[in-house]
Amino acid sequence: xxxxxxxxxxSRVVPLSSENVDTDQIIPARFLKATEREGFGDxxxxxxxxxxxxxxxxxxxxxxxxxxxxILLAGKNFGSGSSREHAVWAIYDYGFRxxxxxxxxxxxxxxxxxxxxxxxxxxxKFADELFSAVEANPExxxxxxxxxxxxxxxxxxxxxxxxxxxxxKDNMINGFDDIDYLLNLKEEIVVFExxx
Amino acid sequence: MEKKSxxxxxWDAHVIQTIPDGPDVFFIDKHFxxxxxxxxxxxxxxxxxxxxxFPERTVATPDHNVPTIDQDKTIKxxxxxxQVERLRENCKRHGIELHDLGTDHHGxxxxxGPELGITQPGMTxxxxxxxxxxxxxxxxxxxxxxxxxxxxxxxxxxIMQAKAKKMRITIDGELGNGVTSKDIILYIIAQISASxxxxxxxxxxxxxxxALSMEARMTICNMSIEMGARGGLIxxxxxxxxxxxxxxxxxxxxxxxxxxxxxxxxxxxxGTVFDLEYHYNAEDIEPMITYGTNPGMGVxxxxxxxxxxxxxxxxxxxYIKSLDYMGFKPGESLQGKKIDYVFVGSCTNGRIEDLRSVxxxxxxxxxADNITAWIVPGSKEVEKxxxxxxxxxxxxxxxxxxxxxxxxxxxxMNDDKIPSGKYAVSTSNRNFEGRQGPGSRTxxxxxxxxxxxxxxGVITDPRDLIxxxxxxx
Numbered sequence: 001x002x003x004x005x006x007x008x009x010x011s012r013v014v015p016l017s018s019e020n021v022d023t024d025q026i027i028p029a030r031f032l033k034a035t036e037r038e039g040f041g042d043x044x045x046x047x048x049x050x051x052x053x054x055x056x057x058x059x060x061x062x063x064x065x066x067x068x069x070x071i072l073l074a075g076k077n078f079g080s081g082s083s084r085e086h087a088v089w090a091i092y093d094y095g096f097r098x099x100x101x102x103x104x105x106x107x108x109x110x111x112x113x114x115x116x117x118x119x120x121x122x123x124x125k126f127a128d129e130l131f132s133a134v135e136a137n138p139e140x141x142x143x144x145x146x147x148x149x150x151x152x153x154x155x156x157x158x159x160x161x162x163x164x165x166x167x168x169k170d171n172m173i174n175g176f177d178d179i180d181y182l183l184n185l186k187e188e189i190v191v192f193e194x195x196x
Numbered sequence: 197m198e199k200k201s202x203x204x205x206x207w208d209a210h211v212i213q214t215i216p217d218g219p220d221v222f223f224i225d226k227h228f229x230x231x232x233x234x235x236x237x238x239x240x241x242x243x244x245x246x247x248x249x250f251p252e253r254t255v256a257t258p259d260h261n262v263p264t265i266d267q268d269k270t271i272k273x274x275x276x277x278x279q280v281e282r283l284r285e286n287c288k289r290h291g292i293e294l295h296d297l298g299t300d301h302h303g304x305x306x307x308x309g310p311e312l313g314i315t316q317p318g319m320t321x322x323x324x325x326x327x328x329x330x331x332x333x334x335x336x337x338x339x340x341x342x343x344x345x346x347x348x349x350x351x352x353x354x355i356m357q358a359k360a361k362k363m364r365i366t367i368d369g370e371l372g373n374g375v376t377s378k379d380i381i382l383y384i385i386a387q388i389s390a391s392x393x394x395x396x397x398x399x400x401x402x403x404x405x406x407a408l409s410m411e412a413r414m415t416i417c418n419m420s421i422e423m424g425a426r427g428g429l430i431x432x433x434x435x436x437x438x439x440x441x442x443x444x445x446x447x448x449x450x451x452x453x454x455x456x457x458x459x460x461x462x463x464x465x466x467g468t469v470f471d472l473e474y475h476y477n478a479e480d481i482e483p484m485i486t487y488g489t490n491p492g493m494g495v496x497x498x499x500x501x502x503x504x505x506x507x508x509x510x511x512x513x514x515y516i517k518s519l520d521y522m523g524f525k526p527g528e529s530l531q532g533k534k535i536d537y538v539f540v541g542s543c544t545n546g547r548i549e550d551l552r553s554v555x556x557x558x559x560x561x562x563x564a565d566n567i568t569a570w571i572v573p574g575s576k577e578v579e580k581x582x583x584x585x586x587x588x589x590x591x592x593x594x595x596x597x598x599x600x601x602x603x604x605x606x607x608x609m610n611d612d613k614i615p616s617g618k619y620a621v622s623t624s625n626r627n628f629e630g631r632q633g634p635g636s637r638t639x640x641x642x643x644x645x646x647x648x649x650x651x652x653g654v655i656t657d658p659r660d661l662i663x664x665x666x667x668x669x
Contacts, residue, residue, distance in 0.1 A: 017510060019511065020489075020490045033261060033609070034280045049632050052616070052634060080391065082607075083340035084233065095385075105424055107339075108420075110342060112416070179351055182348055183352060188212055193250060
């Protein structure tokens with residue numbers, strides 16, 4: 001599945017400080033009934049974003065016009081629970097290309113890397129610094145550079161480096177996915193399977 | 197010689213290629229699929245002009261969104277119907293074995309895999325569902341994957357993942373009366389938190405684990421993901437072999453002996469060093485229940501909700517938000533709180549032993565008036581056994597409503613929803629906000645605790661009723 005590739009992303013930030021945000025909150029199960037990967041952004045954080053009549057809840061950050069951007073700044077243990085890739089589809093479809101947190105759930109992180117959303121793990125201290133900066137001034141920008149593996153708060157110049165393995169880094173920069181890679185190994189796979 | 201854990205042994209035997217500073221190309225023996233996380237994978241597979249490489253290595257069943265009544269009729273909900281029909285078409289087109297609604301082995305994917313003997317020691321198993329960890333009970337590396345990875349398995353029978361770190365959790369001693377494997381896992385998650393297993397693959401060991409039945413072991417491995425772990429496994433032993441003997445897909449005759457001889461080698465070498473180890477005593481574990489909105493928020497049924505002492509601002513904010521959602525306050529005790537629904541079912545506790553233990557508990561009693569009690573067998577096979585053993589009759593006499601197999605109210609994708617604001621004590625695996633329906637409030641517990649709540653109508657330690665029973669006699 002093709003996705004927007006990028007090397008450097010400079011954007012404002014949408015802060016969501018809640019901890020342990022599970023994928024049921026990101027996209028509730030009742031919205032998983034599609035047979036195509038379209039339109040999931042409309043239901044991103046559905047039950048936090050809208051009341052049961054479908055009216056936007058004013059106190060939820062996605063409904064607050066003060067905040068916008070392609071970077072979602074999230075609390076600790078983001079994306080826990082269900083393996084539903086629909087959660088990342090919703091994040092991507094809404095327009096985010098990067099999620100920053102001090103701690104990600106495993107499957108969610110893998111899913112992000114597979115569909116072109118960059119998960120950036122920062123130290124708890126740097127996460128706090130980012131939350132404070134955005135709270136003080138919602139217009140601050142953050143730069144995420146994949147090739148240099150750095151995230152920089154542009155208002156102060158403070159930066160941190162982040163981990164990403166070379167294979168996934170190459171994928172993200174070039175817009176590749178693992179299927180291309182695996183298909184090139186078809187012969188080895190057939191031999192391996194035959195010996196099982 | 198290098199000491200290896202069981203996890204190492206199985207993982208290393210399935211690596212086709214290792215990318216330096218990158219993931220392994222990892223071969224998958226068995227792939228389970230269901231109607232919700234497979235359609236987009238099939239769609240993209242076909243868009244790229246690829247075929248399913250080894251269709252015989254994939255098994256399908258519709259479970260997540262199926263209705264649990266009138267399964268012989270056309271599914272009313274149009275979107276659910278489309279997903280189930282799409283699964284049928286895709287399986288037919290790609291030559292994949294399907295256990296369809298109403299057939300003998302329909303059911304929750306993690307219930308039918310073991311039941312049919314498809315799940316076997318030493319295998320690697322994936323499914324687009326995080327509770328795939330269930331199959332680890334047989335000494336397999338089993339874990340949940342995303343839809344992109346489902347497509348990878350279709351196209352190449354491989355995924356690309358880095359090997360997880362190794363954790364071992366040892367539980368020695370004997371469980372007390374009224375304490376079950378569900379209490380063990382809720383206890384562990386409460387100890388190490390909903391994120392404490394992230395980055396690890398867990399091996400469960402110790403005499404308390406060895407003493408458990410296969411079904412009880414599945415309950416433990418099932419909830420490994422609830423502490424963030426990639427998965428959890430238990431080394432196979434006589435209990436495992438006994439369970440698998442004679443199952444439809446198990447090896448037969450000469451092959452059986454040969455295979456069991458191999459299965460017996462599947463264990464962690466003595467002296468293996470784990471990245472992290474925990475030890476607990478079975479005697480310290482009591483019936484558990486959750487009070488918050490992640491499975492790590494659990495206490496003894498007889499305990500009280502922790503206070504906010506020692507929490508930082510951000511933890512405090514998330515904690516209070518969670519308790520507000522549940523309608524609870526820090527420091528409150530849970531016993532005696534009124535409950536509206538009980539749910540027995542799911543891939544965690546929807547097996548025949550779970551139904552048996554509930555039936556034994558409620559036999560000759562009736563549910564409280566304020567309780568709506570749903571019982572949803574994990575598979576057609578479980579349903580069949582429950583009818584044959586007279587369990588269904590006992591449960592119906594006690595006022596439980598028996599439904600047909602499926603994931604049901606565990607994630608409320610179908611019509612089985614707990615109404616907003618209502619409290620449900622459930623045998624399932626997740627107490628997330630809205631998990632059992634928008635606004636629903638879920639407390640996770642063992643089938644025995646759920647049975648006790650059904651009878652009294654309030655949060656109750658099942659041991660209190662067991663004692664009453666003994667006294668009455």
